[in-house]
Amino acid sequence: MASLAPSPDAPNPALAAQAALLARPVTEERRMADAIRALAIDAVEQAKSGHPGMPMGMADAATTLFTKFLKFDAADPRWPDRDRFVLSAGHGSMLLYALLNLTGQEGMGIDDIKRFRQLHSPAAGHPEYGEHPGIETTTGPLGQGLANAVGMALAERLLAARFGKSLVDHRTWVIAGDGCLQEGISHEAASLAGHLQLSKLTVLYDDNSITIDGDTALSFTDDTLKRFAAYGWAVRRVDGHDPADLAAAMLWASRSRRPTLLACKTIIGFSAPTKAGTAGSHGSPLGPTEAAAAKSALGWNHPPFEVPDGLRAQWEAAGRRSAGTRRSWLKRLTRHPQREEFERAIAGRLPNAWHEALATLRIQTAEQKPKLATRVASQKALEALVPAVPEMVGGSADLTGSNNTNVKGIPAVTPGNFAGRYIHYGVREHGMAAAMNGMALHGGIIPYSGTFLVFADYMRPAIRLAALMRQRVIHVLTHDSIGLGEDGPTHQPVETLAGLRAIPNLCVFRPGDAMETAECWELAVKRADGPTVLALSRQNLAAFRTDTGENRCARGGYVVEEAPGPRQATLIASGSEVGLALAARTALEAEGIATAVVSLPCWELFAAQDASYREQVLGSALRVGIEAATGFGWERWLGPDGVFVGMTGFGASAPAEALFKHFGITAEAVVAAVKKRLG
Numbered sequence: 001m002a003s004l005a006p007s008p009d010a011p012n013p014a015l016a017a018q019a020a021l022l023a024r025p026v027t028e029e030r031r032m033a034d035a036i037r038a039l040a041i042d043a044v045e046q047a048k049s050g051h052p053g054m055p056m057g058m059a060d061a062a063t064t065l066f067t068k069f070l071k072f073d074a075a076d077p078r079w080p081d082r083d084r085f086v087l088s089a090g091h092g093s094m095l096l097y098a099l100l101n102l103t104g105q106e107g108m109g110i111d112d113i114k115r116f117r118q119l120h121s122p123a124a125g126h127p128e129y130g131e132h133p134g135i136e137t138t139t140g141p142l143g144q145g146l147a148n149a150v151g152m153a154l155a156e157r158l159l160a161a162r163f164g165k166s167l168v169d170h171r172t173w174v175i176a177g178d179g180c181l182q183e184g185i186s187h188e189a190a191s192l193a194g195h196l197q198l199s200k201l202t203v204l205y206d207d208n209s210i211t212i213d214g215d216t217a218l219s220f221t222d223d224t225l226k227r228f229a230a231y232g233w234a235v236r237r238v239d240g241h242d243p244a245d246l247a248a249a250m251l252w253a254s255r256s257r258r259p260t261l262l263a264c265k266t267i268i269g270f271s272a273p274t275k276a277g278t279a280g281s282h283g284s285p286l287g288p289t290e291a292a293a294a295k296s297a298l299g300w301n302h303p304p305f306e307v308p309d310g311l312r313a314q315w316e317a318a319g320r321r322s323a324g325t326r327r328s329w330l331k332r333l334t335r336h337p338q339r340e341e342f343e344r345a346i347a348g349r350l351p352n353a354w355h356e357a358l359a360t361l362r363i364q365t366a367e368q369k370p371k372l373a374t375r376v377a378s379q380k381a382l383e384a385l386v387p388a389v390p391e392m393v394g395g396s397a398d399l400t401g402s403n404n405t406n407v408k409g410i411p412a413v414t415p416g417n418f419a420g421r422y423i424h425y426g427v428r429e430h431g432m433a434a435a436m437n438g439m440a441l442h443g444g445i446i447p448y449s450g451t452f453l454v455f456a457d458y459m460r461p462a463i464r465l466a467a468l469m470r471q472r473v474i475h476v477l478t479h480d481s482i483g484l485g486e487d488g489p490t491h492q493p494v495e496t497l498a499g500l501r502a503i504p505n506l507c508v509f510r511p512g513d514a515m516e517t518a519e520c521w522e523l524a525v526k527r528a529d530g531p532t533v534l535a536l537s538r539q540n541l542a543a544f545r546t547d548t549g550e551n552r553c554a555r556g557g558y559v560v561e562e563a564p565g566p567r568q569a570t571l572i573a574s575g576s577e578v579g580l581a582l583a584a585r586t587a588l589e590a591e592g593i594a595t596a597v598v599s600l601p602c603w604e605l606f607a608a609q610d611a612s613y614r615e616q617v618l619g620s621a622l623r624v625g626i627e628a629a630t631g632f633g634w635e636r637w638l639g640p641d642g643v644f645v646g647m648t649g650f651g652a653s654a655p656a657e658a659l660f661k662h663f664g665i666t667a668e669a670v671v672a673a674v675k676k677r678l679g
């Protein structure tokens, strides 16, 4: 069969279409779009790296959006009721930087753009959350932005249900490319958005038929419109270089009762005389000759980085378009009966009494010493937290009963009805985690959700971005070891903890009993500047903590039982293995071996303690690490002379007790290892 992709020697069909477009009289809109194109060309030339093609192709669509539809005020990019704009195709970052600059936003001056892709410039290679308030999320890993946007659109609906549309009534707009739509995460996220009827979400699809390898015919022959229509979206084809068609489509999208996909047919690298319509304009500078010719084709004869004053003034006026709308909103906020509560939630401040019920739970737990699976203890913590913290929105990727993430009396969200606070995400872990990032980024929501720990790998790219962006999202990951038993090695994480612990700024908690679980939940909710994973057991665990004062998990690791005299061994364990370490200690003490037990529920927090505390906890006696996972990373705490008792490979299918015996993770094995080393 003949290849669908054009041969590299074939004439470039985009050039004829481009010539026809360039032959049209230059309109005001074209000039405004050309300012974006020129800045993108210049910045990429200057940096000698970057992606000019996408901003050049999507400049017309972005101009229509920013001058006619997007509700924003350049004077306050943090205005809570602004429309959210997500550049999911993050490689086209210069499109966003040009828009921020041209609309007159502080913090993205022309000098910043001249330093595109240089150290400490807010104009980084890809949009980085935190570099400028107009950057709503970090993008670059394709598809993530689209899924973040689904979370933002969902957050908007949830907050509108809570505070009413006089305070919360905005849209979410996304620019996504072929790459975003090829990625699996876009399928999950779009399917969820269609199901939930997130009507205030619009994706402008840069339908340019080009990715890095060349024509999309090489790898992408889906009928994308039919695909989105099947998800329950309203879809429409648009001429991505025709302002009237773009405006009509965006107006139509704003009135839709379903999420909308506008497939904007564009020419990548529009105006470049030879590279337009080809992958050649995707990810490298046009080069001085092609760059000059592109500008000349546009009739743009200004020096690099210069935008004529009149054109700047037009763009700045676009940046002020919604200033009046914002002022009216501020007036409504002042009079609104829920003003304080709204401002508190948006600022991410917890309610005053947020941990009172949890404190009561800790006292009860100390008295009752319940033998519980930590996933069940987690549910008890949620029963204390969720009613007290109205911004907590839960969910699970179809494992609600296993993850114990639901709370009695808290209703679920259903399509078109957002009065609930629990999301049935379906079996869409990646989409779920990225949507949660979007909810946290939107503000006013603390998302938590669940799946099995082993499926953290299905969410890893989104967890990594939450850590990079310092977002408060909480993942309840249950069935945390071979302790889950019969489901077998596909479901038994062994390397997962190590993989998660390797992510900077992610707190991975593995509590060992009900008290530790309550403490870890308290820390997770309080943690305003980063994500948290709670690794929880399926099996019941005996209580070892009966003190209720200090939150001992806050230091990441602590001595549970000290040795009666100078230590001969220190057993260091997490989660279900703390109980095992305590049993081994009893046996060792019986043989006269002075042994301490350390619980290490969070490496990230323990590593942040001062060295003297860590030394005091870990001690100078023989260190034995015990964890039903691979030992990768444990040398950090055990040093070169330590012993590790855990897994060395994958698990197996059998009842949990049989597995712990089979893999030698038992109190007897620990005792034997200590005695062998102490000789």
Ligand SMILES: Cc1ncc(C[n+]2csc(CCOP(=O)(O)OP(=O)(O)O)c2C)c(N)n1
Pocket (backbone or CB within 6 Å): 053, 054, 089, 091, 092, 140, 141, 142, 176, 177, 178, 179, 180, 183, 206, 208, 210, 211, 212, 268, 282
């Ligand atoms: C998850 C992920 N995989 C791969 C890449 C590398 N990458 C960046 S852009 C791109 C091609 C994207 O094509 P498209 O979205 O159509 O962008 P266009 O070339 O049209 O600008 C690839 C593969 C990435 N950024 N993220």
Ligand SMILES: [Mg+2]
Pocket (backbone or CB within 6 Å): 177, 178, 179, 206, 207, 208, 209, 210, 211
């Ligand atoms: Mg493309």
